[in-house]
Amino acid sequence: MGVIEEVFTIDLPVGENFRIQRCRYTSPNAKVENEKRISIVSGIHGDELEGQYLCFLLGEWLRTNSEKIRGVIDIYPAINSLGLDSISRSIPFYDVDLNRAFPGSKNDFLPAQIADGVVNAMRGSDLAIDIHSSNVFLREIPQVRIAKSQEETLVPLANLLNIDFVWVHDAVTVLESTFAHAMNTIGTKTLVVEMGVGMRLGKAYGHQLLDGLLNLMAHEGILDIEPLDVRFPIQSHVGEVAYLNASVPGLFVPVIEHCQMVAIGEVVGHIVSALSGEVLDEVIAPIGGILFTLRAYPIVYEGSLVGRIFGEHQ
Amino acid sequence: MKRFDIVTLESPNRAPLRIEGFLFGEENSKGASIAIVGAMSGDHINQLYVASGLVEYLRIKEEEGKIIGKILIIPAVNAYALNMGEKNWPLDKTDLNMMFPGYHQGETTQRIAARLFDTLKGYKYGVILEGRRDQGMCLPYVKLIKSGYEDLECVKDLGISFIHYRPYEPIETAMLQYNWQLWETKAFSIVFGKNGAIDHNDSDEVHTSLVRFLSKRGLLEHTVFEGRTSNIIDPHNMTLLKASRAGIFISKIRCDTHVEKGEKLGKIIDALTGKRVEDIIAPCEGIVTCQYSHPLIFQNSIAFRIASIE
Ligand SMILES: [Zn+2]
Numbered sequence: 066m067g068v069i070e071e072v073f074t075i076d077l078p079v080g081e082n083f084r085i086q087r088c089r090y091t092s093p094n095a096k097v098e099n100e101k102r103i104s105i106v107s108g109i110h111g112d113e114l115e116g117q118y119l120c121f122l123l124g125e126w127l128r129t130n131s132e133k134i135r136g137v138i139d140i141y142p143a144i145n146s147l148g149l150d151s152i153s154r155s156i157p158f159y160d161v162d163l164n165r166a167f168p169g170s171k172n173d174f175l176p177a178q179i180a181d182g183v184v185n186a187m188r189g190s191d192l193a194i195d196i197h198s199s200n201v202f203l204r205e206i207p208q209v210r211i212a213k214s215q216e217e218t219l220v221p222l223a224n225l226l227n228i229d230f231v232w233v234h235d236a237v238t239v240l241e242s243t244f245a246h247a248m249n250t251i252g253t254k255t256l257v258v259e260m261g262v263g264m265r266l267g268k269a270y271g272h273q274l275l276d277g278l279l280n281l282m283a284h285e286g287i288l289d290i291e292p293l294d295v296r297f298p299i300q301s302h303v304g305e306v307a308y309l310n311a312s313v314p315g316l317f318v319p320v321i322e323h324c325q326m327v328a329i330g331e332v333v334g335h336i337v338s339a340l341s342g343e344v345l346d347e348v349i350a351p352i353g354g355i356l357f358t359l360r361a362y363p364i365v366y367e368g369s370l371v372g373r374i375f376g377e378h379q
Numbered sequence: 380m381k382r383f384d385i386v387t388l389e390s391p392n393r394a395p396l397r398i399e400g401f402l403f404g405e406e407n408s409k410g411a412s413i414a415i416v417g418a419m420s421g422d423h424i425n426q427l428y429v430a431s432g433l434v435e436y437l438r439i440k441e442e443e444g445k446i447i448g449k450i451l452i453i454p455a456v457n458a459y460a461l462n463m464g465e466k467n468w469p470l471d472k473t474d475l476n477m478m479f480p481g482y483h484q485g486e487t488t489q490r491i492a493a494r495l496f497d498t499l500k501g502y503k504y505g506v507i508l509e510g511r512r513d514q515g516m517c518l519p520y521v522k523l524i525k526s527g528y529e530d531l532e533c534v535k536d537l538g539i540s541f542i543h544y545r546p547y548e549p550i551e552t553a554m555l556q557y558n559w560q561l562w563e564t565k566a567f568s569i570v571f572g573k574n575g576a577i578d579h580n581d582s583d584e585v586h587t588s589l590v591r592f593l594s595k596r597g598l599l600e601h602t603v604f605e606g607r608t609s610n611i612i613d614p615h616n617m618t619l620l621k622a623s624r625a626g627i628f629i630s631k632i633r634c635d636t637h638v639e640k641g642e643k644l645g646k647i648i649d650a651l652t653g654k655r656v657e658d659i660i661a662p663c664e665g666i667v668t669c670q671y672s673h674p675l676i677f678q679n680s681i682a683f684r685i686a687s688i689e
Contacts, residue, residue, distance in 0.1 A: 076625035078675035079650040158677075159514070160466055165550055172619055174513045175677050202471065239477070241549035310484065314391040339392075364391050366470065368487035 066128060067140070073182030075175070083147060083175075085182060090127045090138040101287050102137035104193040104253070105278070106183075109164050109244055111148020111155070115261040116196030118271040123278060136287035139190070144183055152264065154200065165239070167247035184247055192222070192285065193248050193255040194278065201263035202362040203370060204323050206355075207270050208298070210257050212236040215249055220300075223256055225284055227277030227295035230357055230375065233302060262361045299355070304377035307352045311336055311365040313345045319371075323359040333372055336365060352376040380438050381406075385453065386494045388487070396459050398495060401434045403441050403450040404598075410448030411597050413504040414564075415589065416555065417453060419476040420467065421460025425572035426508035429585050430454035436590070440599060448598035451502070456495065476509075477550065479558040496558065504533065504596065505559045505566035506589065515681070516573035517669035518634045519585050521609070523567045524551055528560040531611070534567050536595040537588040538606010541668060541686060543570075545613050573672045612686055618663055620683040622647055624656045628676035630683075636667050644683050647676060663687055 067088035074084045092100060105123060107116025120142035127138060143149050147157045155162050161176040169180025187193055199205045208230035209223040216233050223231045240246055248255040258274065261267040280293040311317065319334035321327055327350040336346045350356075354376030365371060386398040404410070417423070417430030431454040440446055455461055459469050467474050473488045481493025499505060511517060521534050524547040534542055551557050559566035571585055572578045591606050593599035610616075622628065630645040638644060638661045647657040665687035671680055 076678040078625045078627070078677060154472065161512075171679065172621070172681070174680060178679055200471075238549045238552040308484075310486070314389045316391065364470065366390065366487040367388060368485060368490040369471075370486060 066131065067124060072141075072186035073179065075178065075182075083179070085141065085144060085146060085179070085186065087186065088124060088140045090131065090134055090140075092134045092136065093131055097135050100136040101191045101285055102139070102189060103282065103285070103287055104139045104141060104187045104190040105196070106141045106144060106187070106193060106244070107196045108141075108143040108145055108149050109195065110162075110197060110200070110263075111145040111151065111153045111157075112201055112263040113154075113198040114149075114264065114266055115198035115270055117142050117149070118266050118268065119196055119274050119278070122271050122275045126275065126279070130290075133289045134287070135289050136282075136285075138282070138287060139187070141183075141186070144179070154263075164244055165242045167242050167244050168250070169247075180244070180247070183244065184251070187248065187253060188251060190248075190253045192281075193245075193253050194226075194258060194281075195244055195255060196258045196260070196274070198261040198263055198265075199259055199358075202360060204262040204359050204361045205259045206230060206324050206357045207258065207260035207273055208232055208357065210234060210259060212240065212246070218254055219256060222254060222281065224298060225277065225281040225295065226256070226258070226298075227273055227280060227293070228258065228260075228298050229296070231298045231300050232306070233300075299375065299377075301375070304354065304375055305352065307350070307354070307374045307376065308370060309333060309348055309351070309372040309374070311346070311348070311367060311369045311371050314366045315339075315345045317348070317360050317363045317365045317369075317371050319359060321356055321359075323356060325356055327353060327356050327374060329353040334360075348372070350374055380434075380441055385498045386491055388491060390459075393459075396491075398453060398456055398458070398491070400498065401437075401452045401454070403437045403452075404446040404448055406449065408447070408449045411504065412449040412451075412502045413506065413593065413596070413598055414451040414499050414502040415453070415506040415508065416499070417455055417508050418461060419456045419507075419555070420474070420510060420574070421457055421463070421465045422574040423508070423510040424461075424575055425577050425582055426510060427454055427461065428577050429508055429582050429589075432582070432586055433589060436586070437599075440601065445600040446598070447600055450593065450598055451498075453495075476555055477553045479553060479555045480562075496555075499555075499559060499564070500562050502564050504592075505555075505564040506592075507555050507559075507566065507568040508585070509568045509570045510572065510574045511570060513681075514671060514673045515669050516578070516634065516672040517570065517684075519569055519571035519581050519588070520668065521567055522556070522570050524556060524560075526557050526560040528563060529567070530565040533565050533596065535609050537569070537592050537609070539569070539584075539588050539609060540607045540666075542609045542611050543613070544611050610686070610688070616686055616688065617668075618665065618685040618687060619681050620644070620659055620662070620685065621679050622657065622659070622671070622676045622682045623678065624649075625676060625678040626650045626656055627674060628671055628682065630670055632667060632670075634667055634670055638665065638667055638685065640664050645670075650675065659683065661685060
């Protein structure tokens with residue numbers, strides 16, 4: 066059975082605490098030599114819920130298999146707890162994206178203090194898995210995103226996670242204010258998982274990632290189980306990502322389902338006018354490949370992302 | 380005065396977004412040039428007010444033949460947010476001032492930023508009227524980041540008491556000031572007021588300092604009173620006073636007050652029992668430049684900032 070602990074708390078103005086809780090699972094046997102510690106993190110964005118389901122599934126597994134534990138497993142299902150219970154992506158009141166407030170500081174405003182509290186709670190973890198579910202606009206296949214500078218350390222770990230895609234991207238300075246960057250900087254190998262869509266739950270992705278997590282923990286010696294037979298993700302360096310942005314404002318109506326293969330020149334969807342009844346534009350695949358991102362929220366402006374295709378080099 | 384659309388963007392259902400510019404002086408003037416950007420957020424009402432006030436002021440000056448250089452004012456960048464009580468871009472909640480230098484093939488707000496930035500490039504001076512990024516209110520101060528291209532000397536011509544001159548944070552590389560400086564415009568921000576409201580004293584001070592800047596930098600023929608001598612401060616000069624308790628916050632002083640060590644600046648009351656739970660006392664002498672402005676305060680929020688010279 067895990068131990069539920071409050072790792073960060075701060076008074077709110079009117080008779081309430083803001084709190085971050087974790088459930089900690091430890092080895093039932095005597096102290097394990099050089100035992101490793103992993104942190105499973107969800108809800109940095111209050112409108113993303115896929116990670117909460119994964120936390121449940123993992124907790125359920127650990128409760129029934131506690132004798133397999135050889136390390137410390139911390140589950141943090143709700144970092145932005147105010148936001149999760151009120152469909153607010155950002156930290157309410159301040160309207161600040163918590164994932165742009167790291168590493169944070171005790172001397173700064175509430176979001177920075179929360180960030181600081183999160184970092185301190187997880188400091189010393191060998192590994193951290195930060196689970197996101199895109200946002201309310203886009204649906205994503207299970208993928209891990211890694212900054213180029215971390216490629217060597219993190220890609221081998223990501224490959225264990227039973228995900229579909231590993232996306233190594235050029236680091237932008239702005240991303241230095243993310244949770245993952247802050248944790249990687251202090252020596253916790255941190256993977257960012259994106260899967261599903263905001264405000265919804267996709268059960269299959271939760272089970273897929275659970276297998277990946279169990280596999281990763283088996284490889285790291287945190288669980289005394291046989292490694293699982295997991296899928297090997299597509300690696301971004303073998304191909305290219307094409308972005309499909311709306312050319313006109315309107316209502317985006319997809320014709321292809323998420324996660325399907327598309328051919329170059331194929332119609333991915335239409336942008337239509339609800340007022341005039343016209344089809345304003347066809348969204349055409351500029352390359353062939355897998356449609357790994359697809360817009361879920363139909364209202365678009367010019368520039369709104371409607372999809373992303375990954376195509377392998379020929 | 381030439382009034383024109385810098386950016387127009389169609390919307391699926393509402394009327395198009397228009398970012399309007401007001402240009403004074405000769406378009407191809409040999410004199411200096413300046414662009415002043417107002418409300419980038421939907422709660423930057425003070426900034427909108429100062430920028431539009433400047434449009435009216437310069438309209439009259441232009442009729443009097445007093446404009447020397449080229450002056451562009453953009454009072455409202457994010458009119459969509461202003462018109463619906465939002466802070467950020469209403470659909471995807473992105474902050475327009477986190478989208479620079481922009482990207483013409485990118486997301487909606489990256490495109491807006493890119494189109495706006497195309498217009499802003501090439502000006503000699505660039506002023507960003509900014510609100511605070513927290514729940515505070517403050518004296519007008521200049522925020523100048525050390526990008527390597529900044530110009531501290533010109534900023535002193537504003538005659539504003541405090542110039543906060545400091546290294547930039549990672550998130551600031553996506554903001555207008557940093558990118559504008561990289562494109563060799565002498566860009567700086569004036570931060571002032573309280574978001575969502577108009578402070579007339581602060582607005583007047585910023586208006587006056589902008590007029591002073593225009594005059595001293597050869598853009599406007601107008602004699603001005605001297606401003607204050609600026610104090611250049613960095614984070615070491617600032618003392619932060621935090622609320623150790625959450626509750627109802629009562630301030631006893633105004634920003635710009637010179638306080639002595641030991642002076643009581645405010646208090647916090649338990650929001651349910653009404654009991655006073657904390658007195659906030661100045662630990663040093665200095666000038667209060669900034670204070671928390673919402674009546675409900677959070678534990679560890681910064682209640683006051685005091686600038687000291689020592
Ligand atoms: Zn997220």
